[in-house]
Amino acid sequence: MSQSPRSLADIRSLLSGLPYSDGPSVKAAQARNGQLTKPPGALGRLEDVAVWMAGWQRTDRPHADTPQVVIFAGNHGVTAQGISAFPPQVTAQMVANFLAGGAAINQLSRVFGARMDVHALELDQPTADFTQGAAMDEAGFLRAFASGWDAVDPGADLLVTGEMGIGNTTAAAAIAHALCGGTPGEWVGRGTGLDDAGLITKARVVGEAVARHADARGIEVLRSLGGRELAAMAGAILRARHLRIPVLLDGFICTAAAACLDAEAPGALDHCLAGHVSEEPGHACLLDRLGKVPLLSLGLRLGEGSGAALAIGVVQGAVACHSGMATFAEAGVSDG
Numbered sequence: 107m108s109q110s111p112r113s114l115a116d117i118r119s120l121l122s123g124l125p126y127s128d129g130p131s132v133k134a135a136q137a138r139n140g141q142l143t144k145p146p147g148a149l150g151r152l153e154d155v156a157v158w159m160a161g162w163q164r165t166d167r168p169h170a171d172t173p174q175v176v177i178f179a180g181n182h183g184v185t186a187q188g189i190s191a192f193p194p195q196v197t198a199q200m201v202a203n204f205l206a207g208g209a210a211i212n213q214l215s216r217v218f219g220a221r222m223d224v225h226a227l228e229l230d231q232p233t234a235d236f237t238q239g240a241a242m243d244e245a246g247f248l249r250a251f252a253s254g255w256d257a258v259d260p261g262a263d264l265l266v267t268g269e270m271g272i273g274n275t276t277a278a279a280a281i282a283h284a285l286c287g288g289t290p291g292e293w294v295g296r297g298t299g300l301d302d303a304g305l306i307t308k309a310r311v312v313g314e315a316v317a318r319h320a321d322a323r324g325i326e327v328l329r330s331l332g333g334r335e336l337a338a339m340a341g342a343i344l345r346a347r348h349l350r351i352p353v354l355l356d357g358f359i360c361t362a363a364a365a366c367l368d369a370e371a372p373g374a375l376d377h378c379l380a381g382h383v384s385e386e387p388g389h390a391c392l393l394d395r396l397g398k399v400p401l402l403s404l405g406l407r408l409g410e411g412s413g414a415a416l417a418i419g420v421v422q423g424a425v426a427c428h429s430g431m432a433t434f435a436e437a438g439v440s441d442g
């Protein structure tokens with residue numbers, strides 16, 4: 107379980123032997139929830155979140171005291187096609203900014219007491235332009251996936267996976283289109299702020315890429331149309347599942363990477379909640395396909411794990427109430 111997968115077959119076997127949420131802990135948490143000093147259901151979705159956390163953490167007193175935010179950065183050959191408003195050099199520049207503490211995600215991680223780790227993945231060697239061939243060969247994909255697998259702190263009690271990679275909303279749109287069908291136009295958005303002409307190019311590029319890799323399924327979609335930071339996020343999410351660490355999904359890119367695990371093994375994202383829904387138009391559709399209702403909707407279109415990091419606060423609120431509140435009997439409050 108701690109050894110990172112060495113082959114696509116290893117990944118598939120990890121996906122076919124997933125641990126599940128613990129039924130007795132869910133029942134115990136539901137029972138406790140029913141005794142807490144509030145009208146039944148008054149904490150709304152926070153109650154569901156706390157019970158869900160209890161199931162994965164195998165306790166009736168769930169916690170989110172040691173959250174981890176892990177950010178992966180990758181560069182994309184497809185940027186040569188003019189699909190981002192920003193140049194690819196920004197990826198490495200933002201990694202330096204993360205390390206210096208100057209990005210949005212640094213501030214959000216600090217506010218919620220999360221450990222934040224940054225992994226730059228072979229930035230000087232962009233992945234192949236996926237309109238020409240697979241983004242990654244098998245060895246390169248496995249290296250990136252393993253970086254994600256190894257990045258998870260087994261002591262974390264909640265995980266956020268974030269990304270930085272100029273061009274990666276194009277990769278996400280291609281993955282979503284490959285997995286869900288529809289037309290390229292339904293999945294592309296402006297990302298960092300692409301203009302109208304750029305958006306038309308982006309839809310064409312996504313259409314070409316998906317046509318070229320039409321035979322790919324599941325994690326092969328991630329290898330063919332993804333990027334290293336997407337592969338690493340998928341690796342981290344799968345590792346978290348095996349460690350029973352609940353995960354908050356971030357925006358469109360994170361969700362697209364995760365969706366490849368679900369495509370390979372339905373139910374593989376049962377340990378994930380959607381932290382938020384971003385402004386990238388494909389994100390809401392993709393979450394809907396995955397049956398995930400986002401915790402937050404704040405109009406964010408940043409990535410970096412920012413929306414999911416904000417949702418750490420929601421989870422902390424949910425588990426603090428569930429685990430810290432008095433029961434009617436303890437407080438001597440009449441239960442109606």
Ligand SMILES: Cc1cc2ncn([C@H]3O[C@H](COP(=O)(O)O)[C@@H](O)[C@H]3O)c2cc1C
Nearest residue numbers: 190192269270271272273274275297298409
């Ligand atoms: C300064 C800056 C900081 C960012 N932080 C996240 N992203 C976000 O924008 C990129 C995806 O958009 P596109 O596909 O249009 O390139 C990713 O790096 C994503 O994390 C940023 C983008 C910029 C410019």
Ligand SMILES: O=C(O)c1cccnc1
Nearest residue numbers: 297357358384407408409
């Ligand atoms: O959905 C996201 O996370 C997103 C949207 C635009 C740009 N970067 C990230």
